[in-house]
Each structure stands twice: as C-alpha cells, then as structure tokens.
Amino acid sequence: xxxxxxxxxxxxxxxxxxxxxxxxxxxxxxxxxxxxxxxxxxxxxxxxxxxxxxxxxxxxxxxxxxxxxxxxxxxxxxxxxxxxxxxxxxxxxxxxxxxxxxxxxxxxxxxxx
Amino acid sequence: xxxxxxxxxxxxxxxxxxxxxxxxxxxxxxxxxxxxxxxxxxxxxxxxxxxxxxxxxxxxxxxxxxxxxxxxxxxxxxxxxxxxxxxxxxxxxxxxxxxxxxxxxxxxxxxxxx
Numbered sequence: 332x333x334x335x336x337x338x339x340x341x342x343x344x345x346x347x348x349x350x351x352x353x354x355x356x357x358x359x360x361x362x363x364x365x366x367x368x369x370x371x372x373x374x375x376x377x378x379x380x381x382x383x384x385x386x387x388x389x390x391x392x393x394x395x396x397x398x399x400x401x402x403x404x405x406x407x408x409x410x411x412x413x414x415x416x417x418x419x420x421x422x423x424x425x426x427x428x429x430x431x432x433x434x435x436x437x438x439x440x441x442x443x444x
Numbered sequence: 445x446x447x448x449x450x451x452x453x454x455x456x457x458x459x460x461x462x463x464x465x466x467x468x469x470x471x472x473x474x475x476x477x478x479x480x481x482x483x484x485x486x487x488x489x490x491x492x493x494x495x496x497x498x499x500x501x502x503x504x505x506x507x508x509x510x511x512x513x514x515x516x517x518x519x520x521x522x523x524x525x526x527x528x529x530x531x532x533x534x535x536x537x538x539x540x541x542x543x544x545x546x547x548x549x550x551x552x553x554x555x556x557x558x
Contacts, residue, residue, distance in 0.1 A: 335487070374534070374548040387545065421487055432478070433546060435487035 334358065335436035337422050343442045344412065352407040352439045354422030362428045363405040365397060368419040368438070380405060381428045412443045446471045446537045448549035456555040457525050465520040465552050467535030477518040478536040479509055482551075488534060494518065505529070530556045 335356045344350050356363060365377040379387035380399040394416075396408040405422055419438045425431030447470040457463055469475055476495050480488040492503025499511040509520045518535060535549040 337487075373550045376545055379545065423488075428545070432490060432493055434490065435480075437487040438485075440485070 335422060335424055335434055337420075337436035337439050339439060340437065341440045341442075343444065344409070345444050346412060346414070348412075349408070349410040351409065352420055352422075352441075354405040354407075354436055356403055356405075356422075356424035356434070356436075358424055358426075358434060360424040360426050360431075360434075361402045362425045362431060363399060363402070364423040364425075364433065365405065365407055366421040366423065368421055370418075374421070378407075379428060386428065409441075412441075414443050417441055417443045446475070446547045448535050448537050448547050450533075450535055450549040450552045452552045453550070454553045454555065456557060458557045459527050460524050463520075463522045463525045463529070463554070465533050465535075465554070467518045467520065467549060468516050469518065469535070469537045470516065471537055474513070475537045477509075477511060478546075479503065479507070479518075479520050480534045480536060480548075481505075482532045482534065484531070491520070491533075525554075525556055527556045527558065530554055 338353045362381045364379050367375045376389050377391045378397045383399050394411050398406040419440050421438045422436040423433040425433045449468045451466050478493045479491040481491050482488045491507050492501050492509055494501050494511045502508050507522050509518055511518050532551045532553050534551045536546050538546045
C-alpha cells in the first residue's frame, strides 16, 4: 500500500460510544496531522505530531484524544461526542512540519447520532 | 497571521472551456503556496505547489498556477476543462520555519456542464 490510509472510511456512533479512527502513512514522513472538515467551513487543523511528539493542539475539546505511537501511525480516540462533531476527519502527513507538502488520506466520514 | 481567500464559492463552466480559480493570500514574507483538489467523499490531492523560482508552475491533470507577488495572488488555470475536473478546489499557504501551519482557503466548488 502507498500513501496515506484511513480506517474506517465511514463511522456512525451514538453520543455515549467510544470509537477510534486510525491513520497510517507509508511515505516515510515524520509529521502527521488531524483535520476536521465540516460542511461549508474551511478545513480546521486539530492536532499536529512531529516525530511522535504533539506540537499543536488547536483548542480541540477533550472528547477528542489523539495518539501517535510512532511516525507512521496516528489515532484519534473519540468519546461522548456531540452531533456537531459529525464531519469528515482527514489525516495528513509531511516530511517535517515546516516547508513540507502535506499528503492526505481519504478521510473518515463520521456521523454522531 | 496568514489567511487565504477564495472569492468564488461556486463556479460552473462548460466542458472544453477555460478555467481560472482565484486565490488571494495574506502573508508577511514569500509564501509557500499550494492548490489541492477534493473529489466527493475523498481526501485532498495535491495539484501543484510554489516554493520559489519560476512564478508559473505546472501541476498534474493539465493545471497551472501563477504566483503574482504584487497582487498577493496564486490563481489556478486550465485551458480546457474536462467533466472529471468537477470537484472542490482548495488554495493553501504555508507552512514556514516560524511555526506557522498550513492555512486553507474555504474552497471553490467547480461544476462542469456537458
């Protein structure tokens, strides 16, 4: 497999559920990102990891919990979400966080009921 | 802080017609500029990027973009649009060596008439 992969591609969850989104990059990059894309809103950067260390948390609610066990894998753990959290969650990776072109995965379409 | 504007929310063109999507940015130095395309239900695919040098950059799928410092613009062009070009197009600025991350514009949705 090449590029950036995300699983699952679609997820429906209730507000009391706990689920996790997974992202894997096969590009040898050392930086990974989570973005939220809601309808009619610009892409929102949520988290940035560089060499497994979190370098950015864009005031994201604690019901979203990221985890980066190594430079190739990134998780987003979800718990007690709200309906307004329904969106497309995109993962990206780059070679470094400065001047690095970001490559995106296909996204996970999340619906919170 | 950096910002990106894409003045056109939605553009409709006929297949075979030329296309220009506008992008304006606000940044204190020479920016790194990108255009991405997103098909429905998909992630973002890089079309082209400008870092330095020639201000006219060529990308994939027959797209090109021109960096104009005097106008703070980085407009995307294609001489002849194909039906498969219908998608959402995002202009982006950054990142830089000072901790600035990517900033994306709001996107322009392109519809193509047969």
